[in-house]
Amino acid sequence: MSRSVCIVQARMASTRLPGKVLLELAGRTVLSHVLERCQAIPGIDAVCCASPEGADCDPVVAEAKHCGVDIFRGSEKDVLDRYYGAAKALNADFVLRVTSDCPLIDPELCGRVLAEVTSGRADFAVNNVPVTWPHGLDCEAFTFALLERASREARTAMEREHTGLFMRHASGVRRANVAAEGKDMGHHRWTLDTPQDYAFFDALFPRLPEGPEGWGYRVPLALVEADPELAAINAGHEHPLKNEHSVSS
Numbered sequence: 001m002s003r004s005v006c007i008v009q010a011r012m013a014s015t016r017l018p019g020k021v022l023l024e025l026a027g028r029t030v031l032s033h034v035l036e037r038c039q040a041i042p043g044i045d046a047v048c049c050a051s052p053e054g055a056d057c058d059p060v061v062a063e064a065k066h067c068g069v070d071i072f073r074g075s076e077k078d079v080l081d082r083y084y085g086a087a088k089a090l091n092a093d094f095v096l097r098v099t100s101d102c103p104l105i106d107p108e109l110c111g112r113v114l115a116e117v118t119s120g121r122a123d124f125a126v127n128n129v130p131v132t133w134p135h136g137l138d139c140e141a142f143t144f145a146l147l148e149r150a151s152r153e154a155r156t157a158m159e160r161e162h163t164g165l166f167m168r169h170a171s172g173v174r175r176a177n178v179a180a181e182g183k184d185m186g187h188h189r190w191t192l193d194t195p196q197d198y199a200f201f202d203a204l205f206p207r208l209p210e211g212p213e214g215w216g217y218r219v220p221l222a223l224v225e226a227d228p229e230l231a232a233i234n235a236g237h238e239h240p241l242k243n244e245h246s247v248s249s
Contacts, residue, residue, distance in 0.1 A: 004118060005092035006038045006047045006110075007083055009163075010064065010100035011076065012056050016194050021100045022059060023198060026205040030192060031060065033103040035067040037215055042111035043118060044096065050086045052076035078160045084151040087144055094118050095147055097140040097163055101192040103201060106217045110139045112178050117141040122176035124167045132180035136190025137217055140164045146173060185217075188224060189234050200233040 010031055014020050021031040031049075038047045049064035051057045053073045061071055072089055074082035087095050096114045098105055109127060116125035118141075125141045127133055146167055150159075154166040167173060192198060207223055208214035224231040 002093040002118065003045050003091055004043050004094040004096065004114060005087060005090045006041055006044045006096040006098060007050050007072075007086050007092075008034060008038055008047065008069075008098045008100050009050050009079060009082065010057075010060050011052050012060055013052075013076070014193070017192065017198065020192050020198070022063060023192075025103060025201050026208070029063055030103045030201075031063050031100050032067050034098065034100050034105055035064065035069050037105050037107050038096075038098055038110070039069070040107040040212065040215065041096065041114065042108065043114050044111075046070055046090055046092075048072055048086050048090055049100075050074065050082050052082070077157075080151055080154055080160050080163050080166070083163050084147055087147055092144050095142055095144060097142075099138075102136045102138065102190065103192065103205075104134075104136050104190045104217070104220055105139070106137055107215055109133070109137055109178070109217060113139050114141045116176040116178065117143060121174070123174045124164070125176040125178065126164070126168075127178040129168070129177050130179070131186035132184050134185050134188035134190045134217070134221070136188075136192075138191075140167075142167055185221065187235075188221070188231065190220065194234065196234040200230070203230055203233065 010021050012019050022029050025033060035047060048070040050072045051060050064071055070090060072086035074085045094117050096110060113125050113127050116122045123143050123146045128138045150166040154160055159166045204220060208219060
């Protein structure tokens with residue numbers, strides 16, 4: 001029987017907001033919000049926090065253990081190798097990649113991306129090429145075989161740092177994208193990278209329903225659309241993939 005693992009990369013280092021994954025939102029760490037949502041993704045058999053080796057990341061690992069997820073530690077700069085090591089250690093056939101700075105990650109949307117790969121329709125699936133969802137709902141799904149190929153063939157520093165980069169452009173890969181239906185929400189910024197982003201989340205999270213009722217993207221979307229001042233707190237940043245238009249093979 002196939003096994004699907006959600007691997008969440010997390011570390012303490014951050015140029016603009018050090019220790020951001022351990023900042024608190026509504027009384028809990030950002031990391032705990034992300035991991036809890038990932039545990040609810042349809043089709044996921046295990047969740048793993050993949051953190052760099054080194055004492056500075058010990059607090060991240062301790063928090064992840066407290067959340068009850070698997071732990072893998074590897075290279076800080078070679079994130080691709082860290083993912084490959086984690087997937088291999090957990091006997092994954094399929095991998096869903098999530099980053100720990102996205103506390104509004106939507107389990108149902110992630111499940112839809114994962115299903116593109118587990119169904120056999122694609123080797124690699126995303127939800128951000130072209131950009132239609134808020135930046136912060138991004139995820140990638142891929143087969144272990146493709147991850148193994150990437151680990152073996154990716155050469156550049158960028159390809160080693162950005163796990164999915166090789167997979168997005170390599171030949172012979174069947175790709176899929178799960179786009180938003182009905183409206184383009186790509187101008188919303190729901191990722192944690194700056195003090196302004198934290199101010200946005202700190203204002204938003206107390207207004208979200210507790211538990212699964214607040215996990216779907218429509219809940220925060222309704223709040224920010226009803227309150228332009230809330231959305232303006234961290235507005236003005238373009239999605240890094242805004243100019244990519246297709247992942248078709």
